[in-house]
Amino acid sequence: MTVAVAGLVLAAAACAEPGDLAVTQRTLVIGVDLPFQGAAGDTSESVYKAVELYLEQTPPGPYPVAIKRYDDSTAAKGSWDDATCVRNAQDHVANVDEVAVLGTANSGCSKLEAPILNQDPRGPMLMVSHSNTNPGLTKPWEQGEPGKYFPTGLRSYARVITTDDYQGAAAAQFAARDLKVRRCAVLNDNQTYGQGVARAFADEAARQGIAVVTNQAWDARATNYVALFQAVRAADADCVYAGGIYDNNGGQLVKDKVEVLGANTGPVPLIVPDGFFGFRDFQLLPAAEGAYLTFGGQGLDQLKAAGGVATRLLADYKSRYGAEPASAYALYGVQALQVILAAVARSDGTRRGVRDQVFSGTGVTVPAAEAVLGKDVHIDPATGDVNVRDLSVLRMTDGTERFVKAWPLP
Structure with a gap:
């Protein structure tokens, strides 16, 4: 039209x-x-x-x-x-x-x-x-x-x-300072966006004193990720960061995370970037409850x-x-x-x-x-980047992406 x-x-x-x-x-x-x-x-x-x-x-x-x-x-x-x-x-x-x-x-x-x-x-x-x-x-x-x-x-x-150099870094800072995690499993969907935001998270996690116990891609064509999360559990991770888009079998990934490592409200929280943001299927997924999201902007509210x-x-x-x-x-x-x-x-x-x-x-x-x-x-004519830099932390609560806090950016 x-x-x-x-x-x-x-x-x-x-x-x-x-x-x-x-x-x-x-x-x-x-x-x-x-x-x-x-x-x-x-x-x-x-x-x-x-x-x-x-x-x-x-x-x-x-x-x-x-x-x-x-x-x-x-x-x-x-x-x-x-x-x-x-x-x-x-x-x-x-x-x-x-x-x-x-x-x-x-x-x-x-x-x-x-x-x-x-x-x-x-x-x-x-x-x-x-x-x-x-x-x-x-x-x-x-x-x-x-x-x-x-x-x-x-x-x-x-x-x-x-951009993700800010978003990934902010997620790692939030994990260290607010969630107090110390051992995180970092995953990506093996695509441009997911690899980039996961890389930024892992780099900043190291600076924040978080040990990255595994850093690997998930196969979007896999039928389940039970073995992947069993390995994460064996590595004694106290958080999972999944960099990627929900389209790439994100629903199964989240369900298997909860099945193996427990609810996101428990001792191993799940953190995802804005590649999971705004997806109705993710919002309605019971296993998504309690997951944290970052969004490189301001929410609707x-x-x-x-x-x-x-x-x-x-x-x-x-x-x-x-x-x-x-x-x-x-x-x-x-x-x-x-x-x-x-x-x-x-x-x-x-x-x-x-x-x-x-x-x-x-x-x-x-x-x-x-x-x-x-x-x-x-818009900066030298780069094409925007001058406005916002970062929001949200949490899945009762099927809704609830605003938690704005994260300060440099």
């Missing part, structure tokens, strides 16, 4: 791109690239609905703007898919009216799409993610990062969420309590759809949209022009009075 917002059009022939209609006759398109199938489907639908609703309510800018839905998941896989992400990136480039991409949800998918969008002959094409947390997309992390995502030498990827744009948008969302969004990612999706719209409004209506507004000069700022996060939101 595509939703257009009427607006005044700048009558400037210079805004036309070779091979395109003049901007005066075009509606500029923002692709919304998310996994709409599998366990992440509810969260992705709520992001799309919130973006759609916000766009309907936004006063007209200099160009008419529409959104277009792209699914980067497959029913067979039940999550984002490598080949689908590549095909989506090619489709973004092929759509001559498209000027930016909102997404993707998963860091691994963005790492496949970003270089293709960066080499767009009419671009580079701007990409702004609401939920990618792997550091390597914007800063040195693994070999060749982040340069390999920008073959043209010009950056074109940005995000509005806190925090954003709503702050008043302003978020409060109004959440009220309108509930009025239209009968319930609040599945997670705070819906509002972070709107924040990513606000960054894109600010760039579009200041641009000449071309892909290159939209990208340049974010990555040249002083970059783009959405003022606190307008920003859904309730703070001045600025």
Whole structure:
């Protein structure tokens, strides 16, 4: 479904791109690239609905703007898919009216799409993610990062969420200082995001005096993880950190953790990152009760309590759809949209022009009075990272992700 917002059009022939209609006759398109199938489907639908609703309510800018839905998941896989992400990136480039991409949800998918969008002959094409947390997309992390995502030498990827080098480290600090654990098993789902956040946790755990008694991947295709947790028990771990996404058989992993090591309210707590955040299946899973989560932002309750744009948008969302969004990612999706719209409004209506507004000069700022996060939101033109760094600790309580505390970040 595509939703257009009427607006005044700048009558400037210079805004036309070779091979395109003049901007005066075009509606500029923002692709919304998310996994709409599998366990992440509810969260992705709520992001799309919130973006759609916000766009309907936004006063007209200099160009008419529409959104277009792209699914980067497959029913067979039940999550984002490598080949689908590549095909989506090619489709973004092929759509001559498209000027930016909102997404993707998963860091691994963005790492496949970003270089293709960066080499767009009419671009580079701007990409702004609401939920990618792997550091390597914007800063040195693994070999060749982040340069390999920008073959043209010009950056074109940005995000509005806190990265895993902060999130993983904060989880380890919370484990040491608040939970008083001393021996932790660190697991990852063997994907880009999970490996990155688990690495950050393990590195900080060592600095906090926590012994990492095992550090290994779980096989998302396994039928159970009983043997894995029996080994964790034999290592005398007093905490489990599972870095990854719930889509990768996270439900079975959590159930087997509780079966072997006991409830999360017991002597061996489970800590998970935001790859488990906002999944209804996880919220409803009895074995998830008592698990701690970290989220590289503010939760719905925090954003709503702050008043302003978020409060109004959440009220309108509930009025239209009968319930609040599945997670705070819906509002972070709107924040990513606000960054894109600010760039579009200041641009000449071309892909290159939209990208340049974010990555040249002083970059783009959405003022606190307008920003859904309730703070001045600025994208650093040198990196693509956002100035706002929030980290929330939550706990699964009676099927709900309850806010525990905000964790201070440097």
